[in-house]
Amino acid sequence: MKMTAPAYPDGLLGAGLAVLRFTMAGATLALGHLPNLGGPAQWLLAALCVSLVLGVGMRWSALAGALALIVLGPQTIPIIGGLAALILAGPGAFSIDARVWGRVRVRSRSSR
Secondary structure, eight states, X not given: OOOEEESSOOHHHHHHHXXXXXXXXHHHHHGGGOTTOOTHHHHHHHHHHHHHHHTSSHHHHXXXXXXXXXXXXXXXHHHHHHHXXXXXXXXXXXXXXXXXXXXXXXXXXXXX
């Protein structure tokens, strides 16, 4: 049985992924008020948020952000969950990654 799935989904699913990217960036920016963030950590946090909003290197930046947020403690668990969803689902069609890598369809081979 052949199955095809878009690598960068569009439509409502792509819009939902864009909303999730924006939401995770906003929630991550809200963490900038934590007392243990200072100096270069705030710049890295800002770079992560820009990467999330634009969808540049999305899976890698979401992974780096999730690993970094683990250090900050239990108040970041909901954000880590959202970033994990982005790692698994990808950025969607409304991202720079989709423009750079192209919207291709992934086809699985049929087993014979």
